[in-house]
Amino acid sequence: MSANEDPKALAELLWGLRKPPSRGPRPAFDVAQIAETAVQVADAEGLEAVSMQRIAAELGFTKMALYRYVNDKAELIAVMIEAAVGAAPRLSGVAGWRAKLEEYARELSAAWRLHPWLPSVTTGDRVMGPRETAWPESALSALADTPLTEPERLDAIMLVSNHIRATHAAATPGTQIWTDGDAAPIMRDLLLLNADRFPLLATTHATPSATTTQEFGLHAILDGFEHAITQRIPKQ
Structure with a gap:
């Protein structure tokens, strides 16, 4: 979390605890509309295209007016994350902890492919909103009936999530020499020649x-x- 972020203010915003302004004109938009607009810009042009000025212009009002809804870009990014993550996986209909974690990993990877900027902004010590918090909650449910301890289950979820994050770039065309993209055939020929x-x-x-x-x-x-799980199951 950067020095400019106020975790208490972020929590109030993301969890619906912030009181709306009592003075001034009636709000023309809400935070959800602002977040969705910012997500669309980031998806189309990358996160670097997102700014308070740009999003205000997209919505047709001034940058100062945007501050009535979000205090700064850190809060804008936070509401973007909450909007983009989508609904957490429903794993109750999947049989077995392994199949559940595989489904969780697939859905996490799909969400990040849909919004390629998400992995870079969902790291570090930060306040998460309820939609994003529902993702690790869902993943933990997959291990609820295993002999792993609660801290170990959390570590396991972090390992899976961090693996998907680490391989996200490799799964994006053109980002590595072994993925499909404009440079891939050239690199392949160079390697074969050398x-x-x-x-x-x-x-x-x-x-x-x-x-x-x-x-x-x-x-x-x-x-x-x-x-690890098999080793802890009592032998008959």
């Missing part, structure tokens, strides 16, 4: 993978959870 210098990468490019980086890593993590 196979004597980069023999392992050249061989890897010549051998198609049955799974993605994200899938392989997730399976490895869940295998580790399964080993």
Whole structure:
């Protein structure tokens, strides 16, 4: 959390505890409309395109008028996150903790692909809104019946979420030499031409993978959870 952010003010805004202004003209918009407009700008042009001035202009009022709804850009980003994360996964209809965590990971990855700016702004010590808070709550429910302790369950959820975050860029076309994009064919040819210098990468490019980086890593993590859980189940 940056020095300019007020965690108490953010909590009041995100959790509906902030009292609306009692003076001045009747509000023409609400925070939800502002957040949705900002999300649309970020999705189309990137987070760097979002500013108080830009969002005010998109909504047709002045930057000063926007301050009646959000105090600064930090609050604007916070309401954007809350709007963009969407509804938390419903895992009650999925059988087994492993399948539930796999579904959670899929939905988290899908949300971040829909809003590619989300992973970069959902890190660190910060106040989350109720919609975003519902995501780890849902994930924790997957491990409720396992012998893992409560702190271990939280650590497990963090491992899964951080893995999806770490592989988010690799799953985006053009961000790595092994993903599809404009540079990928060029890099592939260069590696093959220079196979004597980069023999392992050249061989890897010549051998198609049955799974993605994200899938392989997730399976490895869940295998580790399964080993820990199995070791704690009393033997008959």
